[in-house]
Amino acid sequence: MQYDGLTVQLQAKIKVTPCETYHLKLAIADAGDCVLDSGVFLEAGSLNTDFVEVLASTVSTTTTDFDNMVEGCVDGKVKFVANNPVEEDLVLSFEIAGTATEGEDYVSFPKTITIPAGQQEVEFIIDGIEDGLAEGAESIVINFNLPLGCDTSFFQTATLNIEDLVPLTASPTAILMPPVLPYTIRTYPEILPTTAAIRTILPYILRP
Secondary structure (H helix, E strand, O other), X not given: OOOOOOOXXXXXXXXXXXXXXXXXXXXXXXXXXXXXXXOOOOOOOOOOOOOEEEEEEEEOOOOOOXXXXXXXXXXXXXEEEEOOOOOOOEEEEOEXXXXXXXXXXXXXXXXXXXXXXXXXXXXXXXXXXXXXXXXXXXXEEEEEEEEEEOOEEEEEEEEEEEEOOOOOOOOOOXXXXXXXXXXXXXXXXXXXXXXXXXXXXXXXXXXX
């Protein structure tokens, strides 16, 4: 099968009514010669209607590579993503579950969010509260039920785990002691031509 890169990408849209059945018909024509062929390719998954997915991740301004929230350090982020930009404001409602307690383990937040018209996604931050208690890992579960019409819906969940903030501890004492042998630092003429010398330094080393 050869089309020599002469294909043209086309997009078809039509407003549909939930619960109704629709049929797609395609018609193509060929001049009947043996030079050019005609064909239609349908992209996998391209026949769809509006859909919204809920995703959860962590965010921090001071660290990276954390899969879980950390009280007072690493926050959570929840994002709602539509497969296409919405034509009008889309108000989404969701519920909260999990073992973490709202208002004690994390800051309370509204249970509705809006994707603005012309946009494709919206997100909000969940702030963990440092309570100083050793509680172990706790969870925040976002339950999102997307209505699909015909009294049907698509149920999704997104989960964030919250870990306790482990305090850092340090030894209260330290002794400054001189090194056993002196250290030498040599500056090379080809690098610093005006300071070609050997200097002997006796630094102090921090030893526990």
